[in-house]
Amino acid sequence: MNQIPLQDLRVTACIDRVKLDLKFAQPTQGVAVYRTLRSKWVISAATVPEGFDPLRCTEFRLWLNDPGSPQEVQALIAFLDAWRPLAEPVRISGLEVAVDLRAVSPDGRASYPEIGTLVWKGQSKPPSDRRIATWRETMPSGAVVRRYQAVTLDRECADALKQGFSLQCGNLGASTTSRVYIKTKDTPVGGDGLVELPMSEQCVRFERTWTGDDCAIRTLDDWRLFDFRALATQFGMRQFEFENPRNAYLSAGKVDDERARRAKKRLSRRGTRVDGRWAIAVRSALRRLNCPGSAPVLSREFGEKDNNLALFSIES
Known part of the structure; x- marks a missing residue:
């Protein structure tokens, strides 16, 4: 194969996990935070920054599994704020897609x-x-x-x-x-x-x-506006099948510029091209993670018109 x-x-x-940075107004125990949240959400153990006492600390970090949407994370934050008042807005310091x-x-x-x-x-x-x-x-x-x-x-x-x-x-x-x-x-x-x-x-x-x-997002507002298609190149796959020489070298022979001709021949070699079919499928899947009304991708690297052409080459 x-x-x-x-x-x-x-x-x-899917958005598999997000890492949340919490800061409570009053010191509390990490075990209490973990046990309180585990009944409603799937989370990893609540950890504290290095050098802090886990039995009496105000800052915690936890990975929230299967967060779903910003609205669901907002419900978690509201629950936390009612249980233990938060000193500042929750920050996002990690993302797993x-x-x-x-x-x-x-x-x-x-x-x-x-x-x-x-x-x-x-x-x-x-x-x-x-x-x-x-x-x-x-x-x-x-x-x-x-x-x-x-x-x-x-x-x-x-x-x-x-x-x-x-x-x-x-x-x-x-x-x-x-x-x-x-x-x-x-x-x-x-x-x-x-x-x-x-x-x-x-x-x-x-x-x-x-x-x-x-991490591409830092707050819930960033999450709501983020276009996850921008991550498509991070999931890119190399094309390991050889290109048909007729498609590669005949077109390269019509190019007058020697540098462009060498670049075209390089793209015909095994493992030097991005799998375009895979890239299109991944972009379509990532697009479904966008929140309604999220901003379109404005970067030239990930723009619709530019990306359709850039899918089939790998930057050197």
Whole structure:
């Protein structure tokens, strides 16, 4: 398999997590914040900035899973403000967006490991050259153990996905990371651990996470106005099939400028072009994340007219 079989897949996108920075007017306990919110929302443990006492602190950071929309996050903030008055507006310091690939037919689910390998190795803009397989396991005592495995060959990547590993790209603690895995379980609201998903909901998930200065949104107003199609290039895939020489070299031969002719021939080589069909499918999926009335993309890099032409080349 040299190309993602989009004709056999349904491409969707979702906002998987947002990272919220909270500051209460009065000191409180991180455990109390976590337990109070867990009954209504799926969140990670409420952490405090380094050097602060988790038993008596005013600042907390938490990852909110499946936030849905700014209106739902606003409901969470209103709940918090009524429970413990907030000293300042809540800030967003992290964003995780996921693109899901679901097989149209039951037979297509058998190729999930191969599809995941293509997605992981075909990223046109990987966060870094550091690639590793990770596996997070929760022990009966509640302790979380992370296991690591080096993967290089396609066969090793596919086997790691079958075993439940996540293929991760990016340095530890970096502000931008990506992850590919086969999603078979999910965390229920108000519950502990993971629950097996129905076969129809299992998918190959491609996640990109941005934190700190790389996070595109900082407030709920930014979220309401943001056009998520601007993230399409972050999910770009390389085209690993050769272009038909008739389409590449005949047109290149008609170009008088030698520099333009060399550039055209370069784009015909394997792995030097962006998969245009994938880019169009991802942009369509990301567009559904926009809030009603969100502002259009004004950047030339992501503009409609310019991007239709720029989808098929990779910046050097």
